[in-house]
Amino acid sequence: MQPKHRVADVLNLEVDHLQKIAHTSWNERALHAIRKCRTKALGGRLDWCMNCKKLHLQFNSCRNRHCPTCQGHKQQQWIAARRRELLPVPYFHVVFTLPDTLNPVALRHPKELYRVLFDSVWETLCAFGNNPKHLGAKLGMIAVLHTWGQDLGLHPHLHCIAPKGGVSKAGFWKKGKGKDDFLFSVAAMSDKYRGCFVAKLRKALPHLPQSLYDDLFKHEWVVYSKPPFGRPEHVIEYLGRYTHKIAISNHRILTIDKENGTVTFSLKVYRKGGKKTTMALDTKEFIRRFQLHILPKGFTRIRHYGILSSSWKKEKLP
Numbered sequence: 001m002q003p004k005h006r007v008a009d010v011l012n013l014e015v016d017h018l019q020k021i022a023h024t025s026w027n028e029r030a031l032h033a034i035r036k037c038r039t040k041a042l043g044g045r046l047d048w049c050m051n052c053k054k055l056h057l058q059f060n061s062c063r064n065r066h067c068p069t070c071q072g073h074k075q076q077q078w079i080a081a082r083r084r085e086l087l088p089v090p091y092f093h094v095v096f097t098l099p100d101t102l103n104p105v106a107l108r109h110p111k112e113l114y115r116v117l118f119d120s121v122w123e124t125l126c127a128f129g130n131n132p133k134h135l136g137a138k139l140g141m142i143a144v145l146h147t148w149g150q151d152l153g154l155h156p157h158l159h160c161i162a163p164k165g166g167v168s169k170a171g172f173w174k175k176g177k178g179k180d181d182f183l184f185s186v187a188a189m190s191d192k193y194r195g196c197f198v199a200k201l202r203k204a205l206p207h208l209p210q211s212l213y214d215d216l217f218k219h220e221w222v223v224y225s226k227p228p229f230g231r232p233e234h235v236i237e238y239l240g241r242y243t244h245k246i247a248i249s250n251h252r253i254l255t256i257d258k259e260n261g262t263v264t265f266s267l268k269v270y271r272k273g274g275k276k277t278t279m280a281l282d283t284k285e286f287i288r289r290f291q292l293h294i295l296p297k298g299f300t301r302i303r304h305y306g307i308l309s310s311s312w313k314k315e316k317l318p
């Protein structure tokens with residue numbers, strides 16, 4: 001079903017202010033691309049439709065990966081590739097979050113900060129996986145970066161999907177012991193993750209003030225597990241629905257009030273058990289939040305690790 005409103009409609013209302021609202025010129029370019037998606041500004045082609053015997057004018061898509069209008073297509077190709085790749089074992093789903101103290105760093109140094117997030121999560125999982133007390137095998141993981149919360153605010157977190165087990169040194173499958181939530185204790189992982197993250201951040205961005213680091217150790221870092229996937233098909237279904245998600249889909253926009261310059265959109269409040277509600281924002285504020293989630297040029301948002309990485313598979317399964 002065609003959405004009633006599009007993020008592009010909001011962008012068009014503030015077309016003269018996009019430069020000011022966007023944090024970087026890269027973000028501004030993305031906003032303009034999304035604004036022009038499937039309009040005559042990007043050109044188009046005429047298609048003769050056999051069914052209705054009419055010529056249809058099709059405008060070109062912007063193909064920006066942050067565009068809510070362009071989603072769908074890429075997603076299908078990606079899912080097909082994953083389907084060939086998954087192991088026939090149960091999978092776990094765990095989410096690693098960052099404390100909001102780091103939000104200013106995420107805005108100024110997104111590339112470095114998000115890389116540290118991916119690396120420290122993988123290092124944490126490996127530390128547990130390689131330890132014979134916990135598993136003693138090489139793990140695999142698919143990690144997907146999300147940077148938003150339901151209110152479109154900055155809330156970076158990594159969704160990790162990992163098979164329940166790993167490959168032993170001798171090359172055999174070793175089943176994980178985890179019962180209901182994850183392979184390893186989420187509380188123990190949280191501590192390890194914080195330590196790994198801070199050590200890597202110091203190396204990546206040595207100029208950050210000590211006060212920031214002091215603050216990072218004051219809070220517990222949130223790691224939580226989501227219901228596990230019983231079968232690989234459920235993983236595919238999940239990945240299909242969530243991995244190519246962007247900050248907001250067009251369908252979530254309920255009204256655009258041009259006169260008062262506000263946008264109302266739907267959201268779920270997870271603290272209240274996923275209760276549905278609505279939120280109204282000034283159009284400029286809506287765009288400011290939307291562009292917080294435009295990733296740096298070429299940044300890979302979905303990564304494969306360990307036994308799920310292509311390099312490992314090439315080496316072991318020639």
Ligand SMILES: [Zn+2]
Pocket residue numbers: 033034037038061062063064067068069070
């Ligand atoms: Zn587009």
Ligand SMILES: [Zn+2]
Pocket residue numbers: 146157159
């Ligand atoms: Zn998420």
